[in-house]
Amino acid sequence: MAQKDTAQENTASAETAKLVLQNIGHAWLGRTVFEHFDLVLGKGEVVALVGPSGCGKTTILQIAAGLVDPRKGRVHRHYRRHAVVFQEPRLLPWMTTRDNIAYGLKVGGTPKNSRHAIAEARALEVGLDHDDLDKYPVQLSGGMRQRAAVARALAVEPDVIFFDEPFTAVDVGLRRVLQDLVISAARRAHFSALFVTHDLAEAVRVAHRLIVLSAHDGRIIDQRIIEGEPGARDNRSIFDTVEGWSHEPLFAELFDADRRVSA
Ligand SMILES: Nc1ncnc2c1ncn2[C@@H]1O[C@H](COP(=O)(O)OP(=O)(O)OP(=O)(O)O)[C@@H](O)[C@H]1O
Ligand SMILES: [Mg+2]
Structure with missing residues (x-):
């Protein structure tokens, strides 16, 4: 889906959002990680955050969860736990x-x-x-x-769960089981989630929406609604979506960086 449509959807959901990150900027030891990060997490929405290693995913999640104070910007939390x-x-x-x-x-x-x-x-x-x-x-x-x-x-x-690459260290078969578990728990308990992952197939399986960060400055370089509902997508459609996206220049940076890491 085009970025513009997604942006419109974000604006529309801002009133009922569980979490809003507004113009967040952060630097570690004087080195800027990102400058203008915005996110609206809707009720019951699962947003996957992908991007090359070191681009700032964990930092965003820590700021969203209140574990780290951002250098600038505001975090609005409209939830209890x-x-x-x-x-x-x-x-x-x-x-x-x-x-x-x-x-x-x-x-x-x-x-x-x-x-x-x-x-x-x-x-x-x-x-x-x-x-x-x-x-x-x-x-x-x-x-x-x-x-x-x-x-x-x-x-x-919880009303919101922050996942930071939760299943990276488990083997592929179990990873699938745990992903399905998160999907069914989210359906049952209606929590919202921010789900950091390196695995595009995992993002496409568990999330409603995908945010892609740039390697260099933690900028959002794209976001798109993932077709269908988590839990209702079959393996074939997940594979086809990932396969289709992996040929797009947008994801080249992500895949190239990961290939360099695993080489
Ligand atoms: N506590 C910290 N102190 C100093 N620098 C930090 C700290 N945490 C992260 N950084 C730096 O901030 C940048 C972003 O790190 P972050 O952990 O957010 O990346 P990431 O996208 O989660 O990477 P990965 O995919 O490898 O987990 C990196 O350059 C990292 O070295
Ligand atoms: Mg990280």
Whole structure:
């Protein structure tokens, strides 16, 4: 879809948006990462953010989540709660899976019985077993830890979830399972999400809209609505979309940069 149409849609949704980033600029150690970043995240909308390594995706996500103060611009959050899922699971090693998943609820003051019941429900939802709840992170596989990290995010019933390359470190088959899990959880719980990824197929699978950042200055070089609904797109259409896009000059920078990294 043309950039203009998408821009119009953004403006239209600004009133009901969950998150608005307005003219955000940031620099680390005096080096500018980006100067004028704007984003409107609608209710129930999943926006994928792609761009070459080092272009500023994590920085944007950290600013959006309030983990980093931007050097300029404003962040408007119209929601109660958010959660973050990082590339690595970041579970607390001295806590069981149950307590890790329930951690945010404990901090929020949810009584033990309720938070354990919620943790258990979320654990089963992400494909963990009852037996896994009493295990410590060291006793879980990498994939199970990442499932627990997703369950921990879902447990607090967030309105917005920030995903920073959450499935990059898991193998391809499980990645697909976890993507589908996020899609079905988003449908059930109606959260909005900002989903950083290097994987265009992942973006096309999970998101409603794609934002592409430039390698050099974190500028938005394109954004487009992804046809169909997440969860309703079949593998063939996802493959065809990615295949079609990968021949566009716009994505050359992205693919070339990734090829250089993996070479
Ligand atoms: N805490 C920090 N202190 C100093 N510089 C930082 C910090 N975090 C990021 N940077 C720099 O800011 C730039 C953007 O980094 P960022 O992590 O946002 O990129 P990214 O797009 O997420 O990359 P990747 O795809 O590799 O995760 C890089 O040049 C990086 O070195
Ligand atoms: Mg990053």
